[in-house]
Amino acid sequence: MPRINSPAELEEFRKDIISKRDPDKPCIAVCTGTGCLALGAGKVVAALKEEIKKQGLDTKVVDIRETGCPGFCERGPIVVINPEEICYLQVQPDDAQEIISQTIVGKKVVERLVYIDPSNNEKIVHESDIPFYKNQMRHLIGNNIKIDPKSIEDYLAVGGYLALVKALIEQTPEQVVQLVKDSKLRGRGGAGFPAGIKWGFAAGSKEKKKYVIVNADEGDPGAFMDRALLEGNPFAVLEGLIIGAYAIGANEGYLYVRQEYPLAVENVTLAIKQVEELGLIGENILGSGFDFKITVHQGAGAFVCGEETALLASLEGKPGEPKARPPFPAVKGLFGKPTNINNVETWSNIPLILKNGPEYISSIGTENSKGTKIFSLVGKVTNTGLVEVPMGISLRDIIFTIGGGVPGGKKFKAVQTGGPSGGCIPEEHLDIKVDFDELAKVGAIMGSGGMIVMDEDTCMIDVAKYFLEFLSGESCGKCSPCREGITHMLSIMNRISEGKGREGDIELLEELAMSTKNASLCALGGSAPNPVLSTIRYFREEYESHIREKRCPAFVCKDLIAYYIDPEKCKACMICSRKCPAEAIIGAKEQIHVIDQEKCTNCGTCYEVCPPRFGAVTRLSGEPVPPPIPEKERTIVGKSD
Amino acid sequence: MSKIHLQIDGREVEAEEGMTILDAARSVGIHIPTLCHHEELEPYGACRICIVEIDAGGRKGLGAACVRPVDQNMVVTTRTEQIDNIRKILVEQFLAHAPESEVLLSLAKEYGADKDRFEKQSSFCILCGLCVRYCNEVEKKNAIGFYDRGSTREIKFIPEVAARECKDCKACFPLCPTSYLQAAYHLTEAMGFPPSSPCRDQKV
Numbered sequence: 001m002p003r004i005n006s007p008a009e010l011e012e013f014r015k016d017i018i019s020k021r022d023p024d025k026p027c028i029a030v031c032t033g034t035g036c037l038a039l040g041a042g043k044v045v046a047a048l049k050e051e052i053k054k055q056g057l058d059t060k061v062v063d064i065r066e067t068g069c070p071g072f073c074e075r076g077p078i079v080v081i082n083p084e085e086i087c088y089l090q091v092q093p094d095d096a097q098e099i100i101s102q103t104i105v106g107k108k109v110v111e112r113l114v115y116i117d118p119s120n121n122e123k124i125v126h127e128s129d130i131p132f133y134k135n136q137m138r139h140l141i142g143n144n145i146k147i148d149p150k151s152i153e154d155y156l157a158v159g160g161y162l163a164l165v166k167a168l169i170e171q172t173p174e175q176v177v178q179l180v181k182d183s184k185l186r187g188r189g190g191a192g193f194p195a196g197i198k199w200g201f202a203a204g205s206k207e208k209k210k211y212v213i214v215n216a217d218e219g220d221p222g223a224f225m226d227r228a229l230l231e232g233n234p235f236a237v238l239e240g241l242i243i244g245a246y247a248i249g250a251n252e253g254y255l256y257v258r259q260e261y262p263l264a265v266e267n268v269t270l271a272i273k274q275v276e277e278l279g280l281i282g283e284n285i286l287g288s289g290f291d292f293k294i295t296v297h298q299g300a301g302a303f304v305c306g307e308e309t310a311l312l313a314s315l316e317g318k319p320g321e322p323k324a325r326p327p328f329p330a331v332k333g334l335f336g337k338p339t340n341i342n343n344v345e346t347w348s349n350i351p352l353i354l355k356n357g358p359e360y361i362s363s364i365g366t367e368n369s370k371g372t373k374i375f376s377l378v379g380k381v382t383n384t385g386l387v388e389v390p391m392g393i394s395l396r397d398i399i400f401t402i403g404g405g406v407p408g409g410k411k412f413k414a415v416q417t418g419g420p421s422g423g424c425i426p427e428e429h430l431d432i433k434v435d436f437d438e439l440a441k442v443g444a445i446m447g448s449g450g451m452i453v454m455d456e457d458t459c460m461i462d463v464a465k466y467f468l469e470f471l472s473g474e475s476c477g478k479c480s481p482c483r484e485g486i487t488h489m490l491s492i493m494n495r496i497s498e499g500k501g502r503e504g505d506i507e508l509l510e511e512l513a514m515s516t517k518n519a520s521l522c523a524l525g526g527s528a529p530n531p532v533l534s535t536i537r538y539f540r541e542e543y544e545s546h547i548r549e550k551r552c553p554a555f556v557c558k559d560l561i562a563y564y565i566d567p568e569k570c571k572a573c574m575i576c577s578r579k580c581p582a583e584a585i586i587g588a589k590e591q592i593h594v595i596d597q598e599k600c601t602n603c604g605t606c607y608e609v610c611p612p613r614f615g616a617v618t619r620l621s622g623e624p625v626p627p628p629i630p631e632k633e634r635t636i637v638g639k640s641d
Numbered sequence: 642m643s644k645i646h647l648q649i650d651g652r653e654v655e656a657e658e659g660m661t662i663l664d665a666a667r668s669v670g671i672h673i674p675t676l677c678h679h680e681e682l683e684p685y686g687a688c689r690i691c692i693v694e695i696d697a698g699g700r701k702g703l704g705a706a707c708v709r710p711v712d713q714n715m716v717v718t719t720r721t722e723q724i725d726n727i728r729k730i731l732v733e734q735f736l737a738h739a740p741e742s743e744v745l746l747s748l749a750k751e752y753g754a755d756k757d758r759f760e761k762q763s764s765f766c767i768l769c770g771l772c773v774r775y776c777n778e779v780e781k782k783n784a785i786g787f788y789d790r791g792s793t794r795e796i797k798f799i800p801e802v803a804a805r806e807c808k809d810c811k812a813c814f815p816l817c818p819t820s821y822l823q824a825a826y827h828l829t830e831a832m833g834f835p836p837s838s839p840c841r842d843q844k845v
Contacts, residue, residue, distance in 0.1 A: 477792065481727070
């Protein structure tokens, strides 16, 4: 790779790359993001390569490109064949032969691999026509399927580092800060602080040594937006960072990424090496006189290290514990120097601002929330994956139009946004516009973009308990309202779910939540009570039924439910008694089965395996289990089916 | 250094730049309760009992007086119903650890805290960190540190260091707001059962 010394040389190099590429040459893009890899994308790539060789084709006829995640994880491994943009889903190694012979050689679509629209059973061939993609606005992850994250040439071919040229050559640092301010971009890490204003603080400091940091310590359960960006397009993150460093006057940057993201670490480390070789990181970048270097730092996986002061402590080699602000990192950050920290998605937005102007962001969204936002849509939703949508879209559109609704004919119950310290939003608020302020109004938060859909089988006590359990292990434990408050809230939630809840427990939870929320040192504690508060707010009757009637309406809390075999319906088929892991079902051929309640662990296996045409196993909660049918009456006459 | 003018509980207070709200309040005899604060140590801001209401140029919020630097024209209120409620619940949570602690009982009296409100906890320690920080910052021995995080965080003596340093020091003992027991227990454990001791595995 040549060392690039000026914008002209960069353009020359870009032209050279593009001229060597034939836009009509078939290219098989296979998603090799973590999700698809887990589903076997590695084997699919190997099979495709093998098949290309076998069928006597070579690299002059067809390319294979291992790309980042386009988002439709539910249907991985994903293969997109360009230039036609034919999208194949759930591709297996065995499909390779047909893909090569039919699509690459024969120019025909393999119909069994394309998306079928469940609403009308129509086959959809092209990626962008699939409803999951069609209703998104994919400014940030759209390039993921187009580039190999291990190839800077691929990024240059789609216009990479044009924004850097614009910033370094055409703009002063002050102008760049102003552009980011004008875009009205708010930080995507959780708090939603306006990025341009934040930059302005550190940029305004007279100190010589300053730092910029990429916060890639994505820790919310179920969230993987930043992982997909770092894995799939690390070059865009780096481009944003270099631009930011120039604007702020920092010559050194850190990328703080969690160790649990090995592929992200690998890809971004390689990307840095390539960008350095090209001379876009290093000394005198593009002849502008600006120097910048960047170091990758792997975090050990503490959730709290996503909090910026804890992240700084961790980077300095100290325990990852937050510190009081002020002083803010912009004044006294890493090693005591002014520091600007933004998360991965925020940095990814920066090149778009420089390349397309601030209105590219500011023209999208609501009054106070601009641009697009990536959500990781998970839980009880048909199309699990990453969705990038304009701010202001409704929750209903995300969950039903893009996400395809709740699978299995179940009813929607709530959506939890904002990670472990977010809130649960019920059906009645599904039409709110998704932005920072509206989510806060209904007791949730934007957070970094986690979105967990829950159906009618979800117990809200169980949900709140889950998040409290997560936080009780992930709080750093330094300040007492967070540490003690979470501990006590969790112990109260535990007793409620065990049927030992008391009158006054809801009020006690609210009181504990108040002190944890208001008195904690950092935002982890400040938002930790949200799961409790939002479930009390919208599902108070569920708390009451657990406490007063010892009843779990969703049949989730094991201590409050029982399974019972209806003697009228049992056909003595033995299925449940054979499957019961606790050997708690007494029964034989032609003997009505009975559950030994002493032995039963309430695992629900019998309920799941009882053939629906019998439907003999019922769930009980809040009511006594009827006494077992006397032994001498258990014999049934006739066939047991 | 320039002077900072602020208001605490309606009184005009003149403070030095770099002072904390707690320093400024104490300089004019206004009492704010503290547990994890110590004159010889870096401000820590962990127990949160010193929480006060701060209005800094229209931005209102709660903050720990021991770590928050004073600002020009800041308006501070050290007691409100909300503050008292928070302090009450914090003291109740601490008392679940150390129900006999005199310091805590006197705070309980002041804020109407009920020492039996929360489930009793297995450790006396309220993790104010005075022992850890004093050993580290003043004695510079680092014989004791925090271990683990979240609800399982605790203090632990480092046996190798404690065996060498603690016998003639014990400067941390009188700092403990709950009792000496916790520190003494951990010290005994560390000194009596170093990692190589055959008794160590049996004692659990």
